[in-house]
Amino acid sequence: MSARGALLGTVGGFAEEVMKTGLGPSHRHAVAGLVLDAVGNIVLGTRQPVASIAHRVARLWGDAGSATVVGRPIGLPPTGAAFVNGTLAHCTDFDDTHLPSLLHPGAAVIPAVLAVAEVTGADGPESLDAMLLGIELCIRLGMAGFDEERRNSIYFDRGQHATSLCGAIASAVAVSALLSGDAATITSAGAIAASMSSGLIEANRTGGSVKQIHTGWAAHCGVAAAQLAAAGLTGPHTVLEGRFGFFTAFCGERSVPQVVTDDLGELWHADQVQIKRYPCNYFTHAGVDCALELRARGVRPADVAGIELGVPEPALRTIAEPRAAKIIPVGGYAAAFSGPYTFAAALTGGGGLGVHLADFTDEAARRAEVVELAARIGCSADAECTEVFPRRIGTRARVTLRDGRVEEVLRFNDRPGLTYGVTGAELDTKFALNCEVFGAERSALVSAEIRALVSATSARSVMSLLRTEGKERKRGGSDQAE
Structure with missing residues (x-):
């Protein structure tokens, strides 16, 4: 079976074409709304205890870099920034949701792409295109593990966090599409990330804070896998549907792998993502x-x-x-x-x-x-x-x-006729409330820059507004900014 004949190879070819031709304004405007929601959730997450934990550990992996960690004065390498920001995007459980896959696709994909887009200087439109590719793939991977007869996620039935599992592969494809745009490299990035996918949901039942880092870990894996693929590491193009592949490992015989590529480019599952109004399950x-x-x-x-x-x-x-x-x-x-x-x-x-x-x-x-x-x-x-x-x-x-x-x-839960289930005013209000720590003037600037991504603004200009003034204390003590 050729790479293009395999599921992930088909996705890689589609991603290459999208990055060459670009998506239309309507798609980009919609994704910018998801970015606005994700960034607001990340800012809100900076006030959570897990923020310091994630940042402290990420600094052990590399103490300086050019990718912004939201709410911090000093950047980290993109893998570390993606981990911290991805954790913050999900840690209040306020992140976007897709039904019926029960996924939170933006919380992994958006921080991963933002970290790499900032470092590479990618422009807004191509960053949004890469994000939509990742979000769409994340949902399709989740839908392939949806049991129509039982009306439930096979991943969740087996105690797995689908967002974390699917988000790692989706983030890798999105980041690789931005970095190289080459089908073979994109395919390998997704295949490499499949070996990194993980996440259990026992914490949903009996407690523990580990689930808060699941999307951060998926974003981290996505960036790392894309970097490895760009450096020449390869992965099996049959990693999804193969005998020892992703769906066999995580879903057994109940998965429907062809959902990953059915009507690809014509049907956008990402259109059905919902933005949450309450910070809970x-x-x-x-x-x-x-x-x-x-x-x-x-x-x-x-x-x-x-x-x-x-x-x-x-x-x-x-x-x-x-x-x-x-x-x-x-x-x-x-x-x-x-x-x-x-x-x-x-x-x-x-x-x-x-x-x-x-x-x-x-x-x-x-x-x-x-x-x-x-x-x-x-x-x-x-x-x-x-x-x-x-x-x-x-x-x-x-x-x-x-x-x-x-x-x-x-x-x-559903509110038909609304983009992502909220009115524009509700999204603006949610963002403003989540970003109160930044103040109204700065929050408005961030919002404007995010919405401008559809034309020419770069991720770099957005992320620069999300840093704080001051300096970071030395590792080993508190990691708070002074």
């Missing part, structure tokens, strides 16, 4: 919307005798089990994967604003009024929500009040 969003509707109806926690959340049956494993860990999460990050906690936080929260980052600190996860309400919440499989899962994520909230009345509300 996407399975919980419809439940938050239910809680807000109930608040609007006048329901208050003190009125509640009991609540039953009907959710898609496959989602129970992530947001409802084990029950004790979901009622009293071990920390703020674990709380973002709890159906009872997120619902209780939204119902007890002020102003009808839903939930935001302040609800997912370790201190917030221990709030007595939220924990007490969460203990009155049960979760079960709802037939209607299960039937449409995971193309639509729904929650049916049935609330029994102390006076015997019952209130019921059904909500789904």
